[in-house]
Amino acid sequence: xxxxxxxxxxxxxxxxxxxxxxxxxxxxxxxxxxxxxxxxxxxxxxxxxxxxxxxxxxxxxxxxxxxxxxxxxxxxxxxxxxxxxxxxxxxxxxxxxxxxxxxxxxxxxxxxxxxxxxxxxxxxxxxxxxxxxxxxxxxxxxxxxxxxxxxx
Amino acid sequence: xxxxxxxxxxxxxxxxxxxxxxxxxxxxxxxxxxxxxxxxxxxxxxxxxxxxxxxxxxxxxxxxxxxxxxxxxxxxxxxxxxxxxxxxxxxxxxxxxxxxxxxxxxxxxxxxxxxxxxxxxxxxxxxxxxxxxxxxxxxxxx
Numbered sequence: 001x002x003x004x005x006x007x008x009x010x011x012x013x014x015x016x017x018x019x020x021x022x023x024x025x026x027x028x029x030x031x032x033x034x035x036x037x038x039x040x041x042x043x044x045x046x047x048x049x050x051x052x053x054x055x056x057x058x059x060x061x062x063x064x065x066x067x068x069x070x071x072x073x074x075x076x077x078x079x080x081x082x083x084x085x086x087x088x089x090x091x092x093x094x095x096x097x098x099x100x101x102x103x104x105x106x107x108x109x110x111x112x113x114x115x116x117x118x119x120x121x122x123x124x125x126x127x128x129x130x131x132x133x134x135x136x137x138x139x140x141x142x143x144x145x146x147x148x149x150x151x152x
Numbered sequence: 153x154x155x156x157x158x159x160x161x162x163x164x165x166x167x168x169x170x171x172x173x174x175x176x177x178x179x180x181x182x183x184x185x186x187x188x189x190x191x192x193x194x195x196x197x198x199x200x201x202x203x204x205x206x207x208x209x210x211x212x213x214x215x216x217x218x219x220x221x222x223x224x225x226x227x228x229x230x231x232x233x234x235x236x237x238x239x240x241x242x243x244x245x246x247x248x249x250x251x252x253x254x255x256x257x258x259x260x261x262x263x264x265x266x267x268x269x270x271x272x273x274x275x276x277x278x279x280x281x282x283x284x285x286x287x288x289x290x291x292x293x294x
Contacts, residue, residue: 032186039186040217041179044224056229065220065233069213070187086203089212091239091285096232148239 008117008126012080016128021076021110030102033063036070063100068134068143071108075130075149078115082126082151090127090148098142105137113146125152156228159266159291162259168270171222171252175210180246183214205243212240215250215274215283222252222272223287230292234267238285244276251275254287265290 030050037047042064045052053061100106114129128149134142180194189211192199200208219238227233244250254272261267267290274283 036186039179039182040214040221041173042217042221042224044221046224046229064217065224065236066213066217069189069216072188089240091212091237092216093235093237095235 006117007083007124008115013115015079016112016115019076019079019112021108023107023109024072025105025107026071028063028100028102028104028106030061032070033061033067033102036067037064040064040066058099058101061102065094065096067100068106068108068132068145071106071134076110076112078128084124084126084151086152088122088150088152090150092145092147094143094145096143098136098140100134100136100142104142106142107135109133109135122150122152125150156230157226157291158294159259159268160294162256162268162291164256164259166256168222168226168254168256168272171218171225172249173218173221173252174249175214175244175246177208177246180208180210180214183211183217187211187213189213207245209243209245210250212283215240215244218250218252218274219272219283219285219287222254223270223289226254226270227289227291232290233287234290235288236285237287238272238274238283240283242276242280242282244274244282248277250282257286266293267291 034048046056047064050061110130110132113131116127118125118127130147132145136142184190193203194208194211197208216238223233252274254270256268257271258269270287272285272287273281276282
């Protein structure tokens with residue numbers, strides 16, 4: 001490997017941790033929720049069928065748990081170049097606090113929590129943990145998602 | 153509506169019934185459109201091969217969505233999902249079934265909520281757990 005070692009210095013790490021994306025606000029459309037539920041082939045009526053969802057504990061349609069991923073803006077650009085151009089999604093952890101409904105205005109902010117160099121089956125890799133916070137128009141945090149992006 | 157499971161009836165160690173998903177290349181295209189994730193390794197085989205992959209692969213977030221469905225199906229209309237996590241350990245390609253499985257690891261009450269922790273995963277046809285994860289749900293009581 002011609003990759004310098006380490007590719008990520010402690011100074012770079014400190015530069016990156018705490019960086020946030022500019023807030024990005026988007027409306028949740030009913031059609032987008034239904035399309036998302038169709039795409040993941042989830043026939044739960046609470047995600048697909050307004051009439052049936054009226055009788056649910058939510059009183060109407062809500063978004064499936066991972067729908068917020070489609071709100072975008074979850075990757076914070078790094079303030080430096082890294083010698084890797086491939087990117088993989090390592091996984092994520094969601095915490096849910098309020099349902100997401102059609103007509104909600106969701107503001108998305110992503111923040112770099114941690115960045116580390118590791119070696120694994122893909123060789124040297126840089127793992128970035130980003131926490132994305134989704135807040136609705138009532139100032140309620142509806143969900144957070146911690147995700148691990150892997151550059152290799 | 154799916155049936156309702158109650159916190160009272162859950163026991164630690166109990167298995168959850170599996171959910172089989174049958175992802176196709178068409179589903180990956182639909183998911184790309186619905187989620188806005190247009191990374192070509194999910195629908196362009198030549199591009200995937202150029203990235204040292206044998207075939208296009210499922211979006212990690214689609215597998216996350218399958219596990220989300222697994223939990224929302226299991227907890228029933230009166231349950232609430234509090235936490236959902238997964239790691240993408242192995243890649244999965246369309247054209248073969250992938251099965252969500254799981255079991256209850258902990259049953260407890262906290263701040264007036266009746267909670268259950270589950271160990272969940274997606275398994276390929278060879279029995280490999282390509283996508284292990286965990287979830288916490290709040291369930292109603294009888």
